[in-house]
Amino acid sequence: MPLVSMKDMLNKALDEKYAVGQFNINNLEWTQAILAAAEQEKSPVILGVSEGAARHMGGFKTTVMMVQGLLEDMKITVPVAIHLDHGSSYDKCKEAIEAGFTSVMIDASHHPIEENIETTKKVVEFAHARNVSVEAEVGTVGGQEDDIIADGVVYADPQECEQLVKETNVDCFAPALGSVHGPYKGEPNLGYKEMEEVRDLTNKPLVLHGGTGIPTKDIQKAISLGTSKINVNTENQIVFTKAVREILNSDAEVYDPRKFLVPGREAIKETVVGKIREFGSNGKA
Numbered sequence: 001m002p003l004v005s006m007k008d009m010l011n012k013a014l015d016e017k018y019a020v021g022q023f024n025i026n027n028l029e030w031t032q033a034i035l036a037a038a039e040q041e042k043s044p045v046i047l048g049v050s051e052g053a054a055r056h057m058g059g060f061k062t063t064v065m066m067v068q069g070l071l072e073d074m075k076i077t078v079p080v081a082i083h084l085d086h087g088s089s090y091d092k093c094k095e096a097i098e099a100g101f102t103s104v105m106i107d108a109s110h111h112p113i114e115e116n117i118e119t120t121k122k123v124v125e126f127a128h129a130r131n132v133s134v135e136a137e138v139g140t141v142g143g144q145e146d147d148i149i150a151d152g153v154v155y156a157d158p159q160e161c162e163q164l165v166k167e168t169n170v171d172c173f174a175p176a177l178g179s180v181h182g183p184y185k186g187e188p189n190l191g192y193k194e195m196e197e198v199r200d201l202t203n204k205p206l207v208l209h210g211g212t213g214i215p216t217k218d219i220q221k222a223i224s225l226g227t228s229k230i231n232v233n234t235e236n237q238i239v240f241t242k243a244v245r246e247i248l249n250s251d252a253e254v255y256d257p258r259k260f261l262v263p264g265r266e267a268i269k270e271t272v273v274g275k276i277r278e279f280g281s282n283g284k285a
Contacts, residue, residue: 001071003064005133006081006103006229007171009044010205013228018280019208019219022046022083023272024233025063026053029265030240031070037272038078041282045078046103048085048231051092060084060099068100078285081133085231093123097132105135109176113138113160120168128169135207135229138164139176155191162201172229173198174207190218192225199226207231212238216278223280232275236268243267 006020013020023034025047038045049063057063067082083103084096093104104127108119120136127134139156156175165173175198177191190208199206205228211219212234219230247260254260276282 001077001079003068003071003082003100003102004079005131005171006046006083006135007133009046009079009081010133010172010228012284013044013281014205014226016284017223018284019223019228019230020044020046020281021211021272021275021279022048022085022207022229022231023236023275024048024050024053024085024231025057025067026237027057028066028070029261030236030268031067032074033236033265033268034272035070035074035076035080037269037276038080038285039074039076041273041276042285043078043276043281043283044080044285045276045281046081046083046229048083048233049096049101050085051088054084054096060096060101064100083133083135087123090119090122090126093134094126097127097130101132103133103135103171105137105174107137109137109139113157113163117164117167120164120170124168124170133171134168135172135174136164136168136170137174137176137207137209155194156198158194158197158201161198165202165204170204172205172207173202174209176209190214190222192221195222195225195227205229211235211275219278230275230279232272235275236271239267239271240264 025031054060054063081103082101086107087093087104106120106123108116124134138161161175177194206226207229208227209231211230211232243263244260
């Protein structure tokens with residue numbers, strides 16, 4: 001099945017009250033694990049690629065070609081989008097789209113709202129002409145995402161969210177409402193009241209960044225309030241590293257990388273299967 005944009009899969013998720021997982025990829029094994037989990041569970045899936053991860057894998061084009069090769073070799077039948085996560089500029093989004101990305105996030109949330117809207121609008125015009133979906137953000141999600149470190153959380157202003165969505169026609173939207181990138185220090189505190197308000201003002205699928213460590217009851221509540229895409233990365237990084245470390249610590253003679261990469265890959269697959277079921281996207285492909 002060819003790569004698709006996120007638009008249809010997220011609109012369906014919004015209508016049917018479940019969420020599609022965005023699972024970030026960092027290498028071949030990561031991608032294999034996520035695709036295998038989605039195929040097994042008959043779930044649509046979004047492969048998130050940060051600019052840093054794309055650099056690590058060789059560039060946007062190499063990343064797209066790797067994913068396309070796996071779709072064919074693994075005989076993947078479920079809808080798969082490849083999405084630029086936290087695109088830092090119009091130029092980076094354009095570069096990703098020209099390399100074959102089917103979806104991009106333009107993150108101009110650190111600029112004043114007028115500049116955020118102006119940049120987002122420009123990306124939407126370029127992307128939509130090529131059937132590529134666009135995600136935007138208002139407010140500040142805490143923690144570190146790749147090269148971006150945010151001090152604390154700045155809640156999105158619902159009126160600014162409405163303004164951005166109306167003026168740009170983005171396909172989905174990430175209002176910062178208390179989640180953070182990376183592990184939580186203490187209990188997550190999500191702004192459900194604001195989430196409901198933003199949903200009613202925008203009528204767009206909402207995106208929850210920093211999905212690792214949020215209790216299932218909070219995930220379910222967020223989905224009931226219009227969250228249709230949930231991003232997960234840290235949890236997969238933790239289980240992968242734990243599995244690899246166990247192998248290397250238990251056998252100092254291991255030198256074939258497959259001996260520790262395969263258990264790492266299986267740990268990710270198992271985690272992604274659990275998330276797909278938690279988000280309710282299993283059987284929705």
